[in-house]
Amino acid sequence: MTRHGKNCTAGAVYTYHEKKKDTAASGYGTQNIRLSRDAVKDFDCCCLSLQPCHDPVVTPDGYLYEREAILEYILHQKREIARQMKAYEKQRGARREEQKQLQRAAAQDQARGFLEKEAAISASPLSRPSGAVVTLECVEKLVRKDMVDPVNGEKLTERDIIVLQRGGTGFAGSGVKLQAEKSRPVMQA
Template structure:
């Protein structure tokens, strides 16, 4: 039996490989790519800096951040909100002044119209051969020049005739700071410190980062990783496996580290990345939608 070449163009069948290759080159059709382990964040890394956390904290939704990074993010968001609020208040004051000026001009126009009507009232008959009120009637040449001025378009090269662009209307900014991962409101009081238990207390930070298994469960001493579902206990900040939570902690709902009574909201599941395998339960496929050629 003859061998089949991948780049063989003499075949009567349009193979899957040829279709995939043509799709990548043509720029049409949806492309999909399976993410490897190198493209997935580790469970103990910051969601902003993507680096192992030195002082980790967790949100109620289970996203871990470096304390310095998330506080800087919240401060930046509040600064931007303050700038937007200042611009909105400035626009509001300008609009208020414009409305006051319009009301004043409308009042003055009403007074002027009333005075003009008062001046038209006369006690003697008007001469039909003279213009009303002693004003000279506009001739055809005056009307023609007025029409020509109305038809003139603004000249962009003459500063006095250049049209002005109106400022865009600003809406009132939202003062709430949202979590960059979950999109839910985020407050500083909701951030909970996390205390990972390292594999070896004697290891320095650099040595700890280079290890494949860096932390262990605070109760069962099992190694933690992306393949192991973990949770943080709010009172103590200890990190334990979900298996430990289901089999041990939920029996009496007491924190095994400090003995504090636990509630359901005190057990926060950590949002983990994945392992590169489909069995991890995490979406590991990236898609890019591109134009599709239709017959």
């Protein structure tokens, strides 16, 4: 005796008729159906409306159409294209507006960052009491003598006096101890 599995469709007891019935019920597999006369359009029917033609038009390939059905189809397509164009323009406008809002938000963020950096910068002057800039000669002759601010008369400490440095480029240096040298080849013995 042979062993039987849980699915006994593999054996000879599963008939052709049962297979056809299961195939039709499940919707899988190859299915052949003979088309009846109702499924085939008549010779004088339009390929779009499947109704008999009153004002027929024939294509070079031999397809028969009703002129009114073609015009209705063209008008329908124009309306559909116009509807789609409106939707596209609306979507495009929304996208443009979204881009503008993003740009505005970025500009506001940039401005906010700038203002935060500006607020972080110390507003108090570097020369502590008044912020006045005087020459080094004036500091040596007048200010260091009494340690009083010449602008507002407040008492100064040594820490309040800041000596400004001379700026310059890398080429010119600071300009304080500027000396030009010219190098020439030297003969060696």
